[in-house]
Amino acid sequence: MMNLLLKYEGYPPAVVAALCLHALLLWIIFEKEFEPSDLVQIDQPMYVAASSVKQNPQQLRRIEQLQQQRQREADEQRRREAEQQAAREREAQAQRAREQEAEQRRLAEQRQQEQQRQQAEERQRLAQQEAERQARERAAAEEAERRRLLAEQQQQAAEAAERQRLAQQSEAQAAENNIVSQYVSIIHDLVQQxxxxxxxxxxxxxxxxxxxxxxxxxxxxxxxxxxxxxxxxxxxxxxxxxxxxxxxxxxxxxxxxxxxxxxxxxxxxxxxxxxxx
Amino acid sequence: MNESLSIWSLILGATLPVQLVMVCLLVMSVLSWVIIVQKWLVINDADTEVFNFEKRFWSGMDLSQLYREGTSKQKGNTAVIGMENLFRSGFKEFTRLRQQPGIDSDAVMEGSQRAMRVALAREEKVLEKHIALLATVASVSPYIGLFGTVWGIMDSFIGLANQSQASLAVVAPGIAEALIATAMGLFAAIPAVLAYNRYSSKVDSIIHSYYTFLDEFSSILHRQAHSKRSAERA
Incomplete structure (x- = not known):
């Protein structure tokens, strides 16, 4: 990884990284827009206009009565509409209940038929499975016997090889130990002198x-x-x-x-x- | 001043000298970043190599074995750098000189030391290359940016003088555009200063470790050269 980056003294990745950095920076500058409201918030002075208002008490009362009457009429209208709506909904509900009952009866019949068919199939399937199982068991027993024999043979061979290897190893080890002890005694003598x-x-x-x-x-x-x-x-x-x-x-x-x-x-x-x- | 004001529109609206200054600063910034990244890779690599090679060298490994490993590394297209280069050139010279009959062991030592010093000078050159450019960018780019700013502000005041009714809105965009030049100058200078200081101290420490290694290795060679000589005499 480091080796790949250092080809040509590492210039290509350096150029790519520098250009990417500056491109990112220019992009950020592109994106950033200063709205005038961001820049300076100047409070505009508020002007309040003064004007005189005349009021007639009788006129005011009449307007009030008129509004109350309009309100009452509207209430009456809403009440009537609500009653009609309720009647329609009750009728629709009765219709839906009848339809549902018919549907349920049909479904129950269908379920019963289905159940009978499934039971028959199940019995057939069980019989078949039993036959298969017996056949498999016989085959497995034969296979296991064969494997056992093979494993025994292999183990014997492996044991023989292991014995031979150990013998060789111990022989080599003994030879090495011999040399080593010889040299150690030479060195020991040298130092002791x-x-x-x-x-x-x-x-x-x-x-x-x-x-x-x-x-x-x-x-x-x-x-x-x-x-x-x-x-x-x-x-x-x-x-x-x-x-x-x-x-x-x-x-x-x-x-x-x-x-x-x-x-x-x-x-x-x-x-x-x-x-x- | 109802339309929105973006930096980009300010840059495009600037006068020609200010734009030239900005382009110049952008180029300097890109250049300094190229050097920053490249030097970072090179110096980091040299630093880890110093650590790894010292570990291998003092592991008690046979020196000719170490030399052979380097040769096979070169064959495998991996560059041998830094301290290992020093070791290889010194060791090569040492073995070559020693094979010549009747040569003095002091001459052998001198030859191998010279070879190592040459390799060290090369390594030094690789490490220090282009670092001066960072220093230049760091010291010059604020001045260039300042020049652009002064020029831009001067321009906008001249424009102000020609107007009968002076208001802030007339000069503000010009001053803003001029200040972008200063910002760019600082943007180029700050990383360059940081990188220059960091890298020069790091290069110093690496070269110092090279010198130390050179002395240590020549003392090993010295011991070997003189012990051979005395063995032959005995």
């Missing part, structure tokens, strides 16, 4: 050093992974490893064996090998 045991060393002290190597035998790092409890003793062991500096012997090892065993390994130091305890 360079080891100056401090006077504070006691017979029961044990120090374990973890060493990391490169494939050509250079030491990458060496650290105490299990201290003896005496700092001087620990330091003397590390100094001994440093004094040896490199173990060119491991160069002769095949690479996978090296990776498995010597990329990182530990050496154990006990003074009782050298001191007479």
């Amino acid at each position: 360079n080891w100056i045991i401090p006077p504070s060393a006691r017979c029961n002290m044990v120090a374990v050093v973890e060493i990391r190597l490169t494939p050509v035998g250079d030491i990458v790092s060496n650290t105490i992974s299990q201290s003896s409890g005496d700092a001087t003793f620990d330091r003397s062991v590390l100094q001994a490893v440093d004094r040896v500096g490199s173990f060119p012997e491991v160069k002769e090892l095949p690479n996978p064996v090296f990776e498995r065993n010597f990329r990182r390994f530990t050496l154990t130091f006990q003074p009782q090998d050298l001191l007479r305890c």
Whole structure:
């Protein structure tokens, strides 16, 4: 993904992105319209015109009476219309009820016929199913027997192969262990030759050093992974490893064996090998 | 002023010098954004590459193995960049020189260091390319926008002087159109300033890590060259 973007030093996507950004911006500007009302809201002054009004009380009363009469007439008219409407609706309802009854009777007859037909079909279907089931069971039993035999054969073969493989593996493992222990003892001897045991060393002290190597035998790092409890003793062991500096012997090892065993390994130091305890 | 007033109509109604200024600013803005995105891709890539390559280099892997991996990467059409380029050029020179009989180990060291410095200069050039353009846009575009604004306002005041009855409605569109130029100038400048500061500090840190790597790697080569020599003598 990154690689594709960086073709031609990444210019094509950059150009596309920049143009898109500016096009979007111009579009937003296009869309935006300032309505005059948006810009400035100027309050127009309100003008109130004063005028005199004359009123005649008798005329007002007459107008009021006329309006009341009109109102009454309208009410009467509405009431009559409502009554007529109710009568029409009652008649329509009766008609609908009659129709529904007839329909229901017809449907009940139809349902009964349908039920009888279904029962007959059901009986036939059950008989057929029973026959099929028996046939299937027989076939399944035969198939299972055949499978069982086949599985047994396969398992036997697999077990034999597994036994053979394990034997081979353990043989290879034994050979490798042999080589490894040989090399470990060489390295151990080398270091021990360079080891100056401090006077504070006691017979029961044990120090374990973890060493990391490169494939050509250079030491990458060496650290105490299990201290003896005496700092001087620990330091003397590390100094001994440093004094040896490199173990060119491991160069002769095949690479996978090296990776498995010597990329990182530990050496154990006990003074009782050298001191007479 | 009853008709609605859109920015677009203002731009179209502007005088020619102001329009030229706007076009110029738009081009600068597009250009600076192209550089911003392109540099972002390149610098990000270099940054992750520094991290990945350092991790691989210090994993205790055999150096010739690492070199071969790079070669196969090149064959697979994947560009080898940054720190790995440094490593490859130094290592190649080192192995070539060492194969020549009777060459001094100091000469070997000097040759491989020179090769690495050349590669480093190349990488530096790739990273710093076009960053100066961002600085230019950042510093110049506000001035260009200001020029457009001043010109536009001047125009509208000249128009005001010719009218017998002066009102705000006569000058307002002209001033509004002139101010768009300033807005565009700032729009181009602000991202450019941000990007310039960010990228230049990032490029500095990447180049610094290149220099550190160069020193570390040449100390490894130095050790190897001199240990070989003493082994031959012994």
